[in-house]
Amino acid sequence: MEINLEEVFQQKIDNEIKIEPRDWMPEKYRKTLLRQISQHAHSEIVGMLPEGNWITRAPNLRRKVALIAKVQDEAGHGLYLYSAAETLGMSRDEMLSELHSGKAKYSSIFNYPTVTWADMGAIGWLVDGAAIMNQVPLCRASYGPYARAMVRVCKEESFHQRQGYEIMLTLCTKGNPAQKAMAQDALNRWWWPSIMMFGPNDEHSPNSAQSMKWKIKRISNDELRQKFIDVTVPQADILGLTIPDKDLKWNEERGHYDFGTIDWEEFNQVVAGNGPCNKQRLKARVDAWNNGEWVRDAATAYAEKRAKREAGKTEAA
Ligand code: BYC
DSSP states (O other), X not given: OOXXXXXXXXXXXXXXXXXXXXXXXXXXXXXXXXXXXXXXXXXXXXXXXXXXXTGGGOSSHHHHHHHHHHHHHHHHHHHHHHHHHHTTTOOHXXXXXXXXXXXXXXXXXXXXXXXXXXXXXXXXXXXXXXXXXXXXXXXXXXXXXXXXXXXXXXXXXXXXXXXXXXXXXXXHHHSOHHHHXXXXXXXXXXXXXXXXXXXXXXXXXXXXXXXXHTTSOOSOHHHHHHHHHHHHHHHHHHHTOXXXXXXXXXXXXXXXXXXXXXXXXXXXXXXXXXXXXXXXXXXXXXXXXXXXXXXXXXXXXXXXXXXXXXHHXXXXX
């Protein structure tokens, strides 16, 4: 009897059995995962840049320590994710070269500038808040290495979200009018880009249907966006801030907030490389790669020297 590999694969997925690196998988599943996980990894390390920008200007030692820890966590997330992606057969160098050439995407959100300290609060609260909403379901993704990496990422993200919200709370409840205005201004600038993080509407999301069937994605872009809005509006109320959307209104019948139209033209432009900071972000990553070349060369030379010495010892024995 002939075994249909594709059917067996889908049955495993339907039965919630994780797919592991050595298991048979359709080529398109492997490619989809590589695309999503590598883009996710790139987002983590590019995501270090807007916040890294404020480490030297944090208002006190406690804030500085927390911000350094958060930015360092993002580097860790990038590493777990690159490792998970490598199990699918692409080297980290290849993935980075796709980032540097502009072939691989990273999250649109990191192409916006961080112009005041309140942006550190808004990013933690909104960007990490949106990231948690999107990433908790990924802890149940069908590919084992991705799902396991996401468990740890999500634990850290919830600390990030709280540190951001606490910055906003301090500015809004203990700050002077100028500090409260700074918090409102940050919300005004980060709200819509955060809503866009969830990706295109479901009917314009070319990858969703297949990714849901394969249980890489468990909840659709629009459903996640709605969930995020529903939990975030009351948080803005506690802060005494106004969300910059005149159409935002509780809909009793739906049991959700209605909200205004997203500017998809802005989203498409940012994804296409024409956002406010795309060029700056990519340049920072390429420069870091080039400036680190001597470190990589030295580490490789040292590893080779040690390997030779070890081989010599074995021969002599
Ligand atoms: N930005 O068919 P769709 C973080 C692309 S890290 C740019 O719905 P999919 C954090 C999409 O890639 C945040 N591109 O795609 C880090 C696709 O293009 P390609 C990152 C976007 O994959 C540091 C096309 O649009 N999180 O939170 O089914 C500090 C059509 O979309 C975006 C992840 O990466 C976007 N926002 O769904 C703080 C999570 N949205 O690839 C925080 C993992 C869509 O076909 N990724 N595109 O050329 C995912 O969950 C999914 O990939 C997405 C998109 C929901 C993002």
